[in-house]
Amino acid sequence: MRLLIFLICLLNPLNTWCSSLSPKATSTILYVGTYTGDGPNDSKGIYAFSLDDTTSTLTPLGLAVATTNPSYVLIHPTHKYLYAANEEDNGRISAFKIDSAQAGRLTFINQQSSAGSAPCYLSTTKIGGHIFVANYGNGTVAVLPTDANDGSLKQYTGFDQQTGSSVDPDRQRSPHAHCILLDKIEQNALSADLGSDQIYTYRFFPNNGSLLRIQATKIARLGDGPRHLVFNSNQKFVYVANELKSTVTIYNYFPSLHSVQTISTLPDGFTAWNSVAEILLHPISENYLYVSNRGHNSIAVFKVDNNIGHLELIQHINVQGQTPRNFNITPNGKYLIVANQDSNNLVVFSIDSTTGKLTATGSTAQVSKPTCIKYLVQ
Numbered sequence: 001m002r003l004l005i006f007l008i009c010l011l012n013p014l015n016t017w018c019s020s021l022s023p024k025a026t027s028t029i030l031y032v033g034t035y036t037g038d039g040p041n042d043s044k045g046i047y048a049f050s051l052d053d054t055t056s057t058l059t060p061l062g063l064a065v066a067t068t069n070p071s072y073v074l075i076h077p078t079h080k081y082l083y084a085a086n087e088e089d090n091g092r093i094s095a096f097k098i099d100s101a102q103a104g105r106l107t108f109i110n111q112q113s114s115a116g117s118a119p120c121y122l123s124t125t126k127i128g129g130h131i132f133v134a135n136y137g138n139g140t141v142a143v144l145p146t147d148a149n150d151g152s153l154k155q156y157t158g159f160d161q162q163t164g165s166s167v168d169p170d171r172q173r174s175p176h177a178h179c180i181l182l183d184k185i186e187q188n189a190l191s192a193d194l195g196s197d198q199i200y201t202y203r204f205f206p207n208n209g210s211l212l213r214i215q216a217t218k219i220a221r222l223g224d225g226p227r228h229l230v231f232n233s234n235q236k237f238v239y240v241a242n243e244l245k246s247t248v249t250i251y252n253y254f255p256s257l258h259s260v261q262t263i264s265t266l267p268d269g270f271t272a273w274n275s276v277a278e279i280l281l282h283p284i285s286e287n288y289l290y291v292s293n294r295g296h297n298s299i300a301v302f303k304v305d306n307n308i309g310h311l312e313l314i315q316h317i318n319v320q321g322q323t324p325r326n327f328n329i330t331p332n333g334k335y336l337i338v339a340n341q342d343s344n345n346l347v348v349f350s351i352d353s354t355t356g357k358l359t360a361t362g363s364t365a366q367v368s369k370p371t372c373i374k375y376l377v378q
């Protein structure tokens with residue numbers, strides 16, 4: 001068929017089929033959250049880059065907006081606004097307007113309290129009416145409504161103070177909420193509390209934006225320190241990245257959390273310090289799970305059996321930098337970009353759609369202390 005179109009186009013290049021032979025180059029804008037500082041080489045806020053979807057080249061678009069320690073960013077489902085967690089003692093969330101005319105520019109709208117200290121994670125509903133925040137510093141979670149007209153944030157309407165502690169004397173003396181995420185039907189939200197080795201389940205009420213705690217599940221392996229989690233689409237399973245012991249635990253979600261398997265994210269025999277950070281399922285197939293190792297400085301790739309919730313380790317790939325705090329997969333499932341916090345670089349990997357495995361593309365970019373990558377898909 002392609003050959004036939006090719007021959008037709010040789011004779012008549014204006015035939016409408018011919019455009020399929022040379023697909024237009026497209027690019028994706030990404031926003032990168034960072035830790036900021038006062039030095040000349042320190043980050044000053046949120047940076048923007050453009051990723052060429054064909055060549056995988058990353059082009060810096062500069063500082064999108066100055067703001068303090070925007071360690072986690074979130075793009076509103078309408079693609080009109082971006083929200084950033086300002087990770088400070090007196091935690092705040094900032095709202096910005098995405099400039100549709102000038103790629104990569106953000107304009108400040110307003111700011112609200114995150115209802116805790118050191119906010120480190122944001123999520124939202126499918127329509128974007130509420131923003132969920134986890135405050136690592138003092139173990140609280142909150143929900144803030146967004147204004148449908150201008151994207152501004154309102155004062156929080158939902159709140160919970162997590163409680164308890166666990167066995168690690170340095171990291172688990174008090175609660176540290178590390179994420180909060182709605183399930184796929186947006187009935188309940190789960191929050192991983194690294195400090196108390198618990199996963200909290202909340203009922204979410206969209207009518208008034210409140211959160212009702214319905215369960216706190218103590219994990220079986222004390223000291224694992226649950227950090228981030230993902231659901232698969234049919235929400236049969238929850239995959240939890242355990243920061244402190246470098247493991248992933250798969251849980252059955254219904255009727256209550258029940259662990260199915262725990263697997264290491266490290267190669268056999270690796271005994272040096274490591275700490276797990278981000279976890280993501282492949283957005284298209286959900287057949288592969290990716291987890292970042294800070295210390296071993298790799299991405300661990302697992303093949304997922306979404307029928308029985310079983311993981312099989314298939315690859316470790318070097319991240320070409322230090323401390324892969326975050327990574328994100330492009331919405332088309334083609335690329336995975338790693339943010340290496342301590343080597344100040346972004347590194348682009350391509351994803352083999354049949355095997356799920358990663359290959360370095362050679363594309364990289366510099367940015368000081370990157371901590372979060374989000375794609376703008378228009």
Ligand SMILES: *[C@@H]1O[C@H](CO)[C@@H](O)[C@H](O)[C@H]1NC(C)=O
Pocket residue numbers: 039040041
């Ligand atoms: C900033 O970066 C430049 C270029 O890499 C380097 O020469 C300079 O020493 C750095 N300054 C500081 C304060 O780190």
Ligand SMILES: *[C@@H]1O[C@H](CO)[C@@H](O)[C@H](O)[C@H]1NC(C)=O
Pocket residue numbers: 115116117138140161
């Ligand atoms: C955490 O911060 C919130 C908002 O300031 C406050 O209501 C809560 O009491 C704090 N929790 C602890 C344990 O200090």
Ligand SMILES: *[C@@H]1O[C@H](CO)[C@@H](O)[C@H](O)[C@H]1NC(C)=O
Pocket residue numbers: 205207208209210
């Ligand atoms: C929010 O709405 C739900 C459902 O109507 C109700 O059960 C709950 O009490 C309300 N919460 C608050 C804080 O108003």
